[in-house]
Amino acid sequence: MPPAISIKNLTKFYRNRFKALDNLQLDVAQGQFFGFLGPNGAGKTTTISVMTGLANYQQGEVQIFGKDVRRDYRQTRAMIGLVPQEFNFDPFLSAEQILIYEAGYFGVDRSEGKKRAEHWLKFFDLWEKRKHDYKRLSGGMKRRLLIARALMHDPAILILDEPTAGVDLELRYHLWSFLKELNSKGKTIFLTTHYIEEAEKLCTHIGVVHQGRVVAQDAIGAVIHRLHGDFVELALKTPVYEFPHQVGEVAVTILDGGKRLSFEEKPGMVNRVLQLLHGKGIEIEKVDVRRPKLEDAFLSLTAKSSGGGA
């Protein structure tokens, strides 16, 4: 059984010679709920664009269910439902027409397209707004319409690029339970998000991308267990504005605008950090020790691969 997504040695330059993806490797098994995490500009959307045919690439191999996205582009695109980050609706069509036309582009006949449009419009509570053009819909409605559009051809894999960005909590929880249900029925889901909590709640596996490379990819538990020790969190009396992102081999994360520092507990690590703070004349207000979370793993991975240290 081929993986849902297989990416090997993917390198992508933009026209200004910026290297957006650098020998990126990724494998997503069929049926996984996969979270693709990374800081802004890490290459998440570019990776999605390559998979869906929205971006060219210079080197590597990208396959969807064993089919090459260049050679077999019609087959790979037919298997993907894309929920983009930005609203990109046809400005000449109503909400209902947007869905019916989308189904048509994917080869679903008009009568079936109308049935599916009715189903998803009702499901996402958009039926009353079906004759409106998308500009008259609220942000949350547009987000739901994007998801409905991606589902019109019943794709084998659903790719969501920041689907809950800017949506209220109620809708976010609604979308979470919906996506979990879809995944439980066997649909492969590939999700990028800025909300670590979202990835923790939804995903079975994650990949962390940083500076165009995948720096970790595994089941969520396995990624967290790579951090062997507990985590130390220091609350500071005065904020620290400049502090090394790495002390020895351990990444240090600066939180709350410098009011807190967080790092993995390793022998001698606390002393070294305290000495550095003491040298800056900064006093400690409180010390906490806790078990690592996905957020710690994410921050540790992205800080480590940035380089720099003390």
Place this chain on the structure above:
Amino acid sequence: MIGFTTLVRREIVRFTCVFTQTIFPPVVSSFLYIFIFGFSLGGRIETVQGAPYLVFLIPGLIMMYVIESAYANTSSSLFISRWANNIEELLVTPLSYLEMVAAILIGGLARSLVVVSGVYAVSLCFVRFLPAHPAVMFYFVVLVSLIFSAAGMITALFAEEFEHLSLITTFVITPLIFLGGVFHSLSMVPAPLRWITQFNPIFYMINGMRYGMIGRSDASIPVCAAVVLVLFAAFLTATVYLFRIGFKLRK
């Protein structure tokens, strides 16, 4: 085929839902052209190529609207899609690049045919005649429409702003149309201009159309037909190629 026909339908819906901008203006302005140039001023000219001036004028005017409608339709459709980013909606579908291009071209052809029907209906208010060679007329209407639909798509891909679309209309298409013999026969212009006109492709389009409608032409019809066919093949190939490589479409 469902994907292809869906895109064709979308292209037709796009121009019909703004018919006051896409259909009415050319039909209204054709009335003014025919009334002022053909009916009023043309009354002072006896015959051109053996036909009353009004009859001589109408095929050229129709070809002018074929060109303008086709170009305007695809250039605005594709540019707006790029500008509003909904071109991405199309690029992620399993349609082949040839299907995408062909469907948008047919949208341009459809708008041309609607406008041409309107202009022809207007002309019937002034003079009544049936096309002398309907098949020839149909050949030129369809191929010229497709050529300028493709030209519109190419312009929309290169354009960075809306103004770039109208620059081509103002500085390239309109001068070529007017110098190509919409209002005059080759025998009515000085010899140097007559010589230059041979290099104007729209001259062959207008004369092919004129032959199809009234059986008269300043140029050999096989040459006119060949010029149009070669241009169609060249523009179609270029447009499909640009889509295939994702020129200004893919990041």
